[in-house]
Amino acid sequence: MNGRTPRDDVARRFGTHCPVCGSALGDTEPPLDSETGRYVHSPSFRLEVDDSGGQREPGWRVTMLAGNYPPAESTAPPFNPHSVDYVYLLCGDGHIFPDATPAFHSGTQRHRDVRQRVDDFNVVATVGSPASGKTYLLVRTLNQSLDQRGYWHAERDPGRIRARELAPLEALPTRTWIDQYNLTRKDGTAIAPTSDTKKSAAYPHGIMQRRFPMALRAIQELVRRTVLDGGQLAGKWGEGFRQPLVLRTDSGGHRTWTGIADLPGELFTEQSADRREARMLRSFDALIWVLDPAVAAGAARWMRKVKDPDIDESLQLGGNLRPGTVDKASADTVRVNREAIQNGIGRRITVIDGPIADAEGRPLQILVTISKCDLIHAALKKGCTLESLGSAGEVMNGAATFLGFTLNQWSAGRLRPDEGAARLLGYLQGARHAPESGRRRRIEQVAYGLLGHYSAEKEFWALVHGGGESQVTIPAASMAEHPQSLRVPSLDEHLDSARRPGTGDQILLRDLVMSAVGCGLSFALGQGAALNSMHQEPWLVMRYFLCSPLTTVPVARNDEQLEPLDPDQSFPPIGERAAGLTHLLLAVLRRARR
Secondary structure (H helix, E strand, O other): OOOOOOHHHHHHHHOOEOOOOOOEOOOOOOOEOOOOOOEOOOOOEEEEEEOHHHOOOOEEEEEEOOOOOOOEEOEOOEOOOOOOOEEEEEOOOOOEEEEEOHHHOOHHHOOOOOEOOOOEEEEEEEEEOOOOOHHHHHHHHOOOOOOOOOOOOOOOOOOOOEEOOOOHHHHHHHHHHHHHHHHHHHHOEOOOOOOOOOOOOOOHHHHHHHHOHHHHHHHHHHHHHHEOOHHHHHHHOOOOOOOOEEEEEEEOOEEEEEEEEEOOHHHHOOOOOOHHHHHHHHHOOEEEEEEOHHHOOOHHHHHOOOOOOOOOHHHHHHHHHOOOOOOOOOHHHHHHHHHHHHHHHHHHHHOOOOOOHHHOOOOEEEEEEEOOHHHHHHHHHOOOOOHHHOOOOHHHHHHHHHHHHHHHHHHOOOOEEOHHHHHHHHHHHOOOOOOHHHHHHHHHHHHHHHHHHOOOHHHHHHHHHHOOOEEEEEOOOOOOOOOEEEEEOOHHHHHHHHOOOOOOOEEOHHHHHHHHHHHHHHHHHHHHHHHHHHHOOOOEEEEEEEOOOOOOOEEEOOOOEEEEOOOOOOOOOOOOOOHHHHHHHHHHOHHHOO
16 A cells, blocks of 8 residues: 555556646656756655544655655654555646545445546636636536436436545645635635635645645655756746646546636736646646626626616626726726636637647537626516627527537537437428528527527526526527427436436537527627637537526625625525536536446
8 A cells, every 4th residue: 555556557547647737647757868867857746644533733755756766754743654544646746636545445345445546537627807707606516416306216327427535635625615615605705816826725836835834845855856957846846737626426437537727817818927827728628618797898788787776886896897806997997808808718719729729630628608697687687688788689690600500510410419409400400402591590580589588587597597497489480480399408307318328428408508598698798709710610519508606696895705786695505506507517527427
């Protein structure tokens, strides 16, 4: 357990390179510099922890997994090699992976081999403008349950996705955000910006500094002694890329490590110093692009209807743009700056040789997520329609765009729909030799019908949050059209279908409907040109999600705290079921579903 693990065993279980940053992982031997004999980049490390049941400060031992250097270990308290509770692999830049967790096993399982196995890595990046609600979105999404309500019978579910326990060090970033979310619920304290500091628990350096500061110094000393330019690199060890928020899951015996990197919106400004971190987007499996309705060019027009005249305007804006960042004089400046970042992300995603465009040929999910849908819900309550949130024809054009490109993918055999989605796509397709103009009229018919139906605030909220079944009636307006009646399944029915083995790459009817409405709203938020370009790339899998992590419109109580605009509302418990967030989690875990 505490001896040196054979190289091929580590490589078999984890691979040889960190899926987050590409650094050495496990026993990978970095190349040597011919002049100095030092490694050209940092090797990986093993950290063993003697937790002693939490009765005292834990002991530790750090071993560099390259060369034959003696390990460093704690002396106060002394490290006990016969009482190891947790073993971690740290990549060359510090990202944390659980190698063994014997503390989780007891009873008849106490002698089982507890070395962790990862069958598949699934790495997801999240991007969006500053204060777009990314952190609230992620922490709520990661705490959604994929189990059906009322699923009480004893039959074994082969498609069930079971979460595996995270080791304490691995769980620290998520635990930090959960604690901050609970502070928002308790006293309104807003979660701090993601980009605040590289010494925080968002980075491996901050995690080690918080839990094992002396082990961090031992690692830095080994880097200083053994790596080319070690003196400079030691001070930056663990500060290159954030530690992802981690889910480890088991589905049908298939173990998947899913890491979600919460990237700051400032990463996409021209002045950003983290260009290397942006370039790593091209190696990720999915990209969650969070769109903020509050900063879109046309939002000021319809958000006026949501405002409460009895509450100071700057406090209402601060609740949606971040407390303490706006006042009446600066609100337009803040909004324009953030809109520029939001629009810049779209341009950079689509440009050739951009952060992800050179990955053409490797399927990549683009999960376009509209956060703060509570604002849109409030606007619908005040008499707005979904179409009125954009300029004339803009929202309909977006919904039709998704339906049209999805129809093209299905016709080309690149898309597998479920029965309900196939029925709708078959109607859009029409007869084999039907004219293109007829297909266009049917696509526009369905787009108008969906937008009209979900302009009713209760129906919109059922799609975003409640998850109830909907019956959508779509009238015909020309000889080329026929009336349509769609039964959009409830969230529990959707989960039952989505968890069946082999459905990971399907589009289900509820996905199709939410994505059509979401694409329409994304066009209204100024992303039409970028999204139209993305839909024409066959290697991109486009999906849209409507989400409201706080479920109610927030306002700023002061420069640091939030409270609901409606005094009769409250911010939800972190694990409260939300349909849009559950949809998003299913998409994030696509590689984990069997």
